[in-house]
Amino acid sequence: MSGKTIITLHEREGIKPLINKPSYRLWTVLALLCTVVVLWQPGILAVSAGLFLFMLLWCGISIQNILGRMLLLLPFGAGAAIFIPFHTPGIPVFDFLGFTATEEGVLRATVILLKLVNANLLLTYLLSVTPLFVLLRSLRTVGVPAILLELMMLMLRYFFLLKDEAVSMSKAQRSRGMRFAGWSWNVRTYRRFGELIGVLFLRAYQRSQRIYIAMSARGGLEGEMPVMQKNQMESRVNKVLRESGDAPLAIEVREVTYTYGNIKALNGVSFDIPVGTKVALMGPNGAGKSTLISLLNGLELSQKGEVRLFGEEVKRDNGHQLRRRVGVVYQDPDDQIFSMSVEEDVAFGPRNLGLNEEEVLERVEQALISVGMKEMSKRSPFELSYGQKRRVAIAGVLAMRPELIILDEPMSFLDPKGRDELQALLENMHRMGLTIVVATHDVDFAAEWADHVLLLKEGKLIASGTVDLLYEDELLERASLHLPRLARPFRLLQGAGDQRPRTVKQAAQMIWKLMMKSTGPAAEPGKLTEKAKPL
Numbered sequence: 001m002s003g004k005t006i007i008t009l010h011e012r013e014g015i016k017p018l019i020n021k022p023s024y025r026l027w028t029v030l031a032l033l034c035t036v037v038v039l040w041q042p043g044i045l046a047v048s049a050g051l052f053l054f055m056l057l058w059c060g061i062s063i064q065n066i067l068g069r070m071l072l073l074l075p076f077g078a079g080a081a082i083f084i085p086f087h088t089p090g091i092p093v094f095d096f097l098g099f100t101a102t103e104e105g106v107l108r109a110t111v112i113l114l115k116l117v118n119a120n121l122l123l124t125y126l127l128s129v130t131p132l133f134v135l136l137r138s139l140r141t142v143g144v145p146a147i148l149l150e151l152m153m154l155m156l157r158y159f160f161l162l163k164d165e166a167v168s169m170s171k172a173q174r175s176r177g178m179r180f181a182g183w184s185w186n187v188r189t190y191r192r193f194g195e196l197i198g199v200l201f202l203r204a205y206q207r208s209q210r211i212y213i214a215m216s217a218r219g220g221l222e223g224e225m226p227v228m229q230k231n232q233m234e235s236r237v238n239k240v241l242r243e244s245g246d247a248p249l250a251i252e253v254r255e256v257t258y259t260y261g262n263i264k265a266l267n268g269v270s271f272d273i274p275v276g277t278k279v280a281l282m283g284p285n286g287a288g289k290s291t292l293i294s295l296l297n298g299l300e301l302s303q304k305g306e307v308r309l310f311g312e313e314v315k316r317d318n319g320h321q322l323r324r325r326v327g328v329v330y331q332d333p334d335d336q337i338f339s340m341s342v343e344e345d346v347a348f349g350p351r352n353l354g355l356n357e358e359e360v361l362e363r364v365e366q367a368l369i370s371v372g373m374k375e376m377s378k379r380s381p382f383e384l385s386y387g388q389k390r391r392v393a394i395a396g397v398l399a400m401r402p403e404l405i406i407l408d409e410p411m412s413f414l415d416p417k418g419r420d421e422l423q424a425l426l427e428n429m430h431r432m433g434l435t436i437v438v439a440t441h442d443v444d445f446a447a448e449w450a451d452h453v454l455l456l457k458e459g460k461l462i463a464s465g466t467v468d469l470l471y472e473d474e475l476l477e478r479a480s481l482h483l484p485r486l487a488r489p490f491r492l493l494q495g496a497g498d499q500r501p502r503t504v505k506q507a508a509q510m511i512w513k514l515m516m517k518s519t520g521p522a523a524e525p526g527k528l529t530e531k532a533k534p535l
């Protein structure tokens with residue numbers, strides 16, 4: 001453990017907690033703190049300080065860390081050492097600058113200093129061996145109200161958020177030549193610094209709004225929905241679907257319009273998505289994809305038209321119930337993760353469903369296994385890589401066991417291996433029976449993965465259908481997309497322009513067939529067209 005570390009976010013190797021159960025640890029420290037407060041014998045306090053120091057070293061806490069925390073005592077200790085001996089009546093011992101220190105005063109100052117040292121050692125032990133989120137949870141066992149703990153967690157999240165925003169802004173500004181050199185700042189530097197602080201709070205505010213939406217989407221702000229209620233609702237919806245005799249539809253969007261002020265983000269959009277479909281939602285920047293996602297999740301309500309999820313119209317009063325059947329994974333995982341450990345974060349949604357702790361833990365384990373993050377369950381999410389955070393965000397949604405899952409640009413910032421793994425995970429989720437909607441700009445991924453494509457442009461649905469849409473040049477042009485890479489070589493080969501390989505395997509088979517067909521020298525299939533010939 002580094003000498004700088006004062007609190008710990010996750011369990012660290014090499015640190016022995018001495019008392020394994022965090023709540024027992026907390027109770028023991030509290031009991032010892034009370035004992036230290038009531039003791040007035042300097043001898044006993046000195047011995048206990050020695051014992052606590054030995055205990056800390058035995059636990060594996062570095063001496064730098066202990067000394068670092070002792071420095072925090074300096075202002076209080078100095079106050080006790082300077083004032084108390086001279087202000088306590090009793091037998092005089094020595095004079096200093098005209099003030100007389102008394103025997104009782106020296107004894108009292110020594111005792112107070114020893115008490116401070118003991119308390120500091122105990123708190124160092126507690127904070128060093130107990131991850132912060134575990135500590136906060138164990139405060140429940142000493143009667144701290146749950147709401148207060150939630151508030152503390154959120155405040156901590158806000159603190160980390162500000163820190164992250166400050167670090168990324170400072171990096172971005174320094175990379176563009178900004179410098180805060182030394183103490184000799186000029187007016188321009190102060191002005192820039194002021195702007196920086198203002199923008200920092202604005203960004204943190206915007207991010208906290210997004211976190212609020214993500215919490216709300218996982219039932220965090222609307223109180224518990226008992227599982228019974230959810231089951232009852234499911235059976236009611238399924239009954240409606242059975243009685244209607246239609247193919248079950250996961251999503252029905254009818255003439256939906258949504259505006260921000262005078263900007264029409266969605267304009268008369270209509271489509272149906274049957275249960276179990278893999279949908280790619282595509283379109284250029286500003287097409288209205290994110291707005292549509294907010295409507296599908298019931299976070300926003302359409303101003304005209306209607307949205308139905310699993311046969312039930314999304315309204316203000318049932319939005320939060322339907323939302324629990326629809327999981328959304330936002331583009332930036334930092335908007336979605338707010339708890340102090342991976343497992344706490346994944347457990348957030350199931351706890352809001354009112355499940356018992358055993359079932360919550362079972363769901364958390366399953367969700368973490370399915371995204372390959374079981375090993376990291378105790379880690380702090382804020383210390384993970386971007387790809388790992390995205391997996392945690394997906395696990396958090398999977399643990400809610402939704403029937404429809406919507407992912408906003410899930411491939412962004414992932415390395416090629418991460419993309420392959422995410423695609424495999426999406427396939428897995430689909431096999432589990434989920435309907436999946438992925439908002440993406442990645443045509444190659446959409447062509448390979450999706451069953452159905454929705455093309456949006458300037459708030460209008462310009463096409464809805466199978467992935468064949470992704471091979472229609474005119475549509476691609478209108479939607480600012482390009483032909484899937486696997487199909488491009490075929491456009492350059494005579495007689496093969498209509499080939500639409502979705503996977504590398506299909507492309508290889510098509511090439512093989514073309515090679516088999518190829519016999520004569522002139523216009524045989526598979527020969528390069530004029531366009532493709534080298535000059």
Ligand SMILES: Nc1ncnc2c1ncn2[C@@H]1O[C@H](COP(=O)(O)OP(=O)(O)OP(=O)(O)O)[C@@H](O)[C@H]1O
Nearest residue numbers: 260263264265283284285286287288289290291292
């Ligand atoms: N909060 C907002 N206030 C005002 N206008 C907004 C707001 N959010 C989105 N818009 C506007 O609504 C339109 C649709 O935006 P939306 O974010 O839904 O598009 P998108 O397809 O998700 O874009 P991108 O691919 O860039 O994420 C855009 O013109 C955008 O400027």
